[in-house]
Amino acid sequence: MGLAKTDLFTEQQNRVAELAKAFAHPARVAILQLLAQKKACICGDLVDELPLAQATVSQHLKELKRIGIIKGDIDPPRVCYCINEPVWEEARTVFGQVLDTFPLVQRCC
Amino acid sequence: MGLAKTDLFTEQQNRVAELAKAFAHPARVAILQLLAQKKACICGDLVDELPLAQATVSQHLKELKRIGIIKGDIDPPRVCYCINEPVWEEARTVFGQVLDTFPLVQRCC
């Protein structure tokens, strides 16, 4: 069953997992890096920059929008994509919370 | 095709994606939090703390070991699990690298 039992975990754990999924595929990392590195939004061009078919890129963009980490504003006939800053910050925060729980002290192994 | 085309992306992008997968399921987040919060390794007990069957927990542990973010040292008849510190630090670093590429300045949308 490819279905995670989200009701059995905390909201924070589910949110971390959701945000991590945004980065859990190299194509989505590439998309997020392209959007984050540009000073302005990208209106198109994403397909040209990626070694994937247009339909596949669109599917990844849809998933990233669902998670909330990017926005897509319509600027006909194009769609303007950019990082959704509050969610980007949320990712920074929650990844920090999880990764900083590990104390860098002597341990048993 | 559920197969990511890793050869088409950079090593860094693939590594970020791999490490993100460690956090991309609430059960694995829970496991990593349990391991990170303990002062000592956990020799068993993980199944008791999680709302999943033993086989499922073992499968998640195997995936986390494959990624490298945890270690499992044998202490018969148990196995001692703990965070693999260098990889944990690697995760901190690469997530930081990606998340810090976004400049907090005025943007177009």
Next chain:
DNA sequence: TTACTCTATCGTATTATTACGATGTATTAA
């Protein structure tokens, strides 16, 4: 209107992931 551009969605094929019962294996305890 017609043609063109850009993006989303549909349909479909393939592989991955998640989950758990059952079983195997290795060590300890009796």
Next chain:
DNA sequence: TTAATACATCGTAATAATACGATAGAGTAA
């Protein structure tokens, strides 16, 4: 030796994810 413990692996079922060609839709330009 036998039983119990702890964990891994197998087998299997169901759902998710990845990818792309084809098509649809919405807007622009001619």
